[in-house]
Amino acid sequence: MKDVKYVVEMRGITKRFxxxxxxxxxxxxxxxxxxxxLLGENGAGKSTLMNILFGLYEPDEGQIFIxxxxxxxxxxxxxxxxxxxxxxxxFMLVENFTVTENIILGxxxxxxxxxxxxxxxxxxxxxxxxxxxxxxxxxxxxxxxVGMQQxxxxxxxxxxxxxxxxxxxxxxxxxxxxxEDLIGIMRNLVNEGKSIILxxxxxxxxxxxxxxxxxxxxxxxxxSLAVKDTNQDELASKMVGREVxxxxxxxxxxxxxVILRVSDVTAKDxxxxxxxxxxxxxxxxxxxxxxxxVDGNGQSELIEVITGLRKVESGQVYLKDTDITNNTPREISxxxxxxxxxxxxxxxxxxxxTMGENLVLETYFYxxxxxxxxxxxxxxxxxxxxxxxxFDVRTPSVDTLARALSGGNQQKAIIAREVDKDPDxxxxxxxxxxxxxxxxxxxxxxxxxxRDKGKAVLLLSLExxxxxxxxxxxxxxxxxxxxxVVDPKKTSEKELGLMMAGATTEGVKAGNE
Amino acid sequence: xxxxxxxxxxxxxxIPLMAILLGLxxxxxxxxxxxxxPLLAYTxxxxxxxxxxxxxxxxxxxITPLIFTGLSVAFAFRxxxxxxxxxxxxxxxxxxAVWIGTQFALPWYIHAPxxxxxxxxxxxxxxxxxxxxxxxxxxNEVITTIMLNYISLYLAxxxxxxxxxxxxxxxxEIIQDSASISLNxxxxxxxxxxxxxxxxxxxxxxxxxxxILWKTKMGFExxxxxxxxxxxxxxxxxxxxxxxxxxFIGGVFAGLGGAIEVLGVFKYMTISASLPGYGFDGIAVAxxxxxxxxxxxxxxxxxxxxxxxxxxxxxxxGVPIEVIEIVIASVIFFVAASGLVKFxxxxxxxxxxxxxxx
Ligand SMILES: Nc1ncnc2c1ncn2[C@@H]1O[C@H](COP(=O)(O)OP(=O)(O)OP(=O)(O)O)[C@@H](O)[C@H]1O
Ligand SMILES: [Mg+2]
Numbered sequence: 001m002k003d004v005k006y007v008v009e010m011r012g013i014t015k016r017f018x019x020x021x022x023x024x025x026x027x028x029x030x031x032x033x034x035x036x037x038l039l040g041e042n043g044a045g046k047s048t049l050m051n052i053l054f055g056l057y058e059p060d061e062g063q064i065f066i067x068x069x070x071x072x073x074x075x076x077x078x079x080x081x082x083x084x085x086x087x088x089x090x091f092m093l094v095e096n097f098t099v100t101e102n103i104i105l106g107x108x109x110x111x112x113x114x115x116x117x118x119x120x121x122x123x124x125x126x127x128x129x130x131x132x133x134x135x136x137x138x139x140x141x142x143x144x145x146v147g148m149q150q151x152x153x154x155x156x157x158x159x160x161x162x163x164x165x166x167x168x169x170x171x172x173x174x175x176x177x178x179x180e181d182l183i184g185i186m187r188n189l190v191n192e193g194k195s196i197i198l199x200x201x202x203x204x205x206x207x208x209x210x211x212x213x214x215x216x217x218x219x220x221x222x223x224s225l226a227v228k229d230t231n232q233d234e235l236a237s238k239m240v241g242r243e244v245x246x247x248x249x250x251x252x253x254x255x256x257x258v259i260l261r262v263s264d265v266t267a268k269d270x271x272x273x274x275x276x277x278x279x280x281x282x283x284x285x286x287x288x289x290x291x292x293x294v295d296g297n298g299q300s301e302l303i304e305v306i307t308g309l310r311k312v313e314s315g316q317v318y319l320k321d322t323d324i325t326n327n328t329p330r331e332i333s334x335x336x337x338x339x340x341x342x343x344x345x346x347x348x349x350x351x352x353x354t355m356g357e358n359l360v361l362e363t364y365f366y367x368x369x370x371x372x373x374x375x376x377x378x379x380x381x382x383x384x385x386x387x388x389x390x391f392d393v394r395t396p397s398v399d400t401l402a403r404a405l406s407g408g409n410q411q412k413a414i415i416a417r418e419v420d421k422d423p424d425x426x427x428x429x430x431x432x433x434x435x436x437x438x439x440x441x442x443x444x445x446x447x448x449x450x451r452d453k454g455k456a457v458l459l460l461s462l463e464x465x466x467x468x469x470x471x472x473x474x475x476x477x478x479x480x481x482x483x484x485v486v487d488p489k490k491t492s493e494k495e496l497g498l499m500m501a502g503a504t505t506e507g508v509k510a511g512n513e
Numbered sequence: 514x515x516x517x518x519x520x521x522x523x524x525x526x527x528i529p530l531m532a533i534l535l536g537l538x539x540x541x542x543x544x545x546x547x548x549x550x551p552l553l554a555y556t557x558x559x560x561x562x563x564x565x566x567x568x569x570x571x572x573x574x575x576i577t578p579l580i581f582t583g584l585s586v587a588f589a590f591r592x593x594x595x596x597x598x599x600x601x602x603x604x605x606x607x608x609x610a611v612w613i614g615t616q617f618a619l620p621w622y623i624h625a626p627x628x629x630x631x632x633x634x635x636x637x638x639x640x641x642x643x644x645x646x647x648x649x650x651x652x653n654e655v656i657t658t659i660m661l662n663y664i665s666l667y668l669a670x671x672x673x674x675x676x677x678x679x680x681x682x683x684x685x686e687i688i689q690d691s692a693s694i695s696l697n698x699x700x701x702x703x704x705x706x707x708x709x710x711x712x713x714x715x716x717x718x719x720x721x722x723x724x725i726l727w728k729t730k731m732g733f734e735x736x737x738x739x740x741x742x743x744x745x746x747x748x749x750x751x752x753x754x755x756x757x758x759x760x761f762i763g764g765v766f767a768g769l770g771g772a773i774e775v776l777g778v779f780k781y782m783t784i785s786a787s788l789p790g791y792g793f794d795g796i797a798v799a800x801x802x803x804x805x806x807x808x809x810x811x812x813x814x815x816x817x818x819x820x821x822x823x824x825x826x827x828x829x830x831g832v833p834i835e836v837i838e839i840v841i842a843s844v845i846f847f848v849a850a851s852g853l854v855k856f857x858x859x860x861x862x863x864x865x866x867x868x869x870x871x
Contacts, residue, residue, distance in 0.1 A: 309746065330749030339747070347747040352740045361737070361748040365730045374728045 019396025042408020085157025290471025561825025570706025581770025582795025598658025600792025606771025636768015644760030709777025
């Protein structure tokens with residue numbers, strides 16, 4: 001192959017969906033061997049553009065050049081043959097297959113009619129070693145962490161000989177440590193001559209590893225520049241079209257009565273092991289309690305226990321002095337708890353329901369949505385329109401299926417629904433996962449607003465920044481127990497990090513109330 | 514040409530139509546290979562079905578139970594359940610109707626409705642058993658519904674043989690006239706074809722199907738559970754209750770089908786060596802009808818026409834029943850594999866698009 005300067009060039013790409021122009025004459029170039037970031041608000045059209053490059057959508061207009069040759073990428077197989085691989089926003093793995101089986105799926109090495117499994121395994125091991133992926137080829141997908149699953153997706157592209165790898169929001173689902181590792185892996189890939197297109201909302205990451213960045217807003221390219229010539233503030237304002245403040249602007253908290261009291265609660269996880277070990281804490285009206293911890297220390301189980309999705313083995317949960325232990329999710333929701341779930345596709349939305357239906361998912365039975373005891377879609381849709389407007393959810397209409405919305409807009413819709421229920425306690429689990437900086441600012445404002453209205457807010461997040469900026473108090477969870485409660489203003493990230501690793505230091509105690 | 518292709522490929526609801534045509538085409542090829550004249554065969558089919566009033570009436574009779582079992586399977590499917598048991602629920606519906614129809618003497622305005630209701634409830638109960646086992650014990654509904662199909666067959670045979678049997682016969686007694694739902698005047702007009710109230714009930718049932726799913730709170734829950742049980746649970750819906758409800762209502766539809774078949778067509782129930790088959794056809798009907806009320810009606814018509822018209826193909830064009838089954842199966846195949854239809858049409862589409870790009 002002759003030396004090429006640009007491995008990818010997309011020229012004048014336009015893609016329309018019913019009611020929306022997702023890509024409006026976008027032009028975009030990637031140099032060989034660089035990491036090129038794509039930045040843009042939720043719903044700006046980044047995933048759509050990459051899905052076109054990967055052959056999942058056909059563009060309505062425009063041309064694509066790969067290695068300076070005009071090409072027609074009609075389906076993902078063509079993309080594969082052209083050396084393009086994609087790690088999707090939501091993984092596409094078969095849960096009960098092994099790593100190797102998933103990787104070779106669709107391009108199995110054959111020995112006569114049989115699959116040459118051993119050869120495949122060897123190849124997977126070899127690739128894994130070469131790029132520092134450390135993946136066990138024989139593990140089942142359902143048994144490995146999200147970070148590992150992502151590496152399997154990366155291996156899938158490498159196994160198919162990809163030279164250009166697209167990452168669609170790879171860090172949204174990762175823990176801070178996993179993000180570090182992924183950045184290392186990307187560097188290895190580039191050193192081996194691969195080119196990378198990286199979609200991310202995290203400006204820090206762009207500054208840390210990208211060489212160039214292209215900014216898209218509402219389907220149009222705003223600018224394309226070298227990372228060394230720019231900074232986070234400039235990127236943020238270019239992307240959103242206005243200044244963005246990163247610091248959360250809030251008055252000191254004014255905590256009132258105890259709203260949620262969790263007392264000595266013990267619960268098991270899905271495998272029957274103890275996940276919560278006599279955990280106790282309180283959240284008061286008018287405060288935001290952040291729960292910090294390394295992923296897998298009982299956070300998910302804690303939310304499920306409070307919301308009635310998981311049985312409590314022993315101990316009590318009180319909401320304003322009422323015992324709600326082991327009540328049904330409906331009873332708990334009706335008694336005044338809202339819940340923004342951590343996994344929006346699993347719990348938060350019925351993807352094949354319309355936006356109107358999703359926005360009444362917990363309240364469809366209210367008389368205000370019925371006429372003569374039958375569902376009244378006019379009322380349901382009027383309600384949806386109001387929320388969509390108020391929370392700036394970008395969707396063509398209320399009849400659009402949730403599936404067709406961009407990831408960030410799906411999240412905004414869930415938040416709209418939960419805040420609208422006007423709960424006494426709002427549980428927000430990873431509320432800003434996958435959101436752009438503008439939307440994050442918006443959500444954080446909403447959480448603080450709820451607090452200022454005298455509601456209790458329980459925030460769970462794996463992002464230390466978020467926990468530090470938004471919470472009034474931080475409780476650190478470790479192995480199913482709260483190991484300390486600290487004041488974010490008097491704690492450093494480092495101290496917090498130590499506690500999350502299980503250390504209960506003297507310095508930590510000083511911050512205790 | 515391009516316009517036509519676009520017309521069919523753009524609007525996904527037209528894919529089934531295209532698929533039916535492809536299926537008939539494929540069937541024609543099979544007949545040609547077998548040395549039969551497909552043109553003659555298809556003409557015979559249509560003549561058989563639409564040739565005279567009697568046959569039109571009998572085709573309607575053939576279609577009616579298929580609407581019920583199609584709705585049964587489609588309803589459960591909307592909740593993410595695969596109801597292979599419409600067959601057994603149908604049998605239980607027949608049994609309930611024949612029991613009330615033979616054992617009681619009541620005025621007609623009570624007798625027939627009661628027989629229908631008891632049949633429907635028995636069908637519903639039979640479905641709910643599978644729903645219960647799935648909800649409380651996690652047993653796959655495919656397995657339990659298949660087993661219940663056989664249980665229903667032998668249970669019905671046993672009850673007929675021991676309690677309802679007409680002396681010296683391999684069948685139950687004939688139902689009282691007051692329980693019959695035949696439409697005698699209309700039947701006379703259609704050359705004594707066995708027409709009955711069932712077709713009206715079937716259309717009503719399709720309407721109810723639509724209302725339940727799209728206009729009630731219960732339907733909202735059923736569909737939510739079908740699409741995403743985790744989200745339904747999160748939203749406070751009782752997933753288990755909905756699974757039982759879905760199987761019960763699905764069973765009611767099939768049970769109704771069984772009841773009207775007894776009360777409107779045969780007037781008795783035989784001791785049978787095998788299942789009647791309407792329930793299995795219902796699976797195909799639901800599939801072709803894309804699990805919608807209107808779709809099920811159209812699919813049942815397609816199915817009923819093909820099955821009833823098969824006799825014409827056999828007698829007039831001499832096509833053996835096996836080949837006819839292949840024709841029917843290939844229509845179903847092409848409808849079920851609508852992806853395949855898109856694939857076959859794809860080259861036409863590609864050319865059209867490519868032209869625009871260059
Ligand atoms: N299959 C589809 N049908 C209809 N509309 C769609 C479809 N896919 C995307 N859209 C719309 O196109 C727009 C762009 O979506 P896209 O997923 O590309 O956004 P994104 O930039 O990746 O956003 P995010 O950061 O939230 O993931 C959105 O308004 C979305 O609703
Ligand atoms: Mg996206």
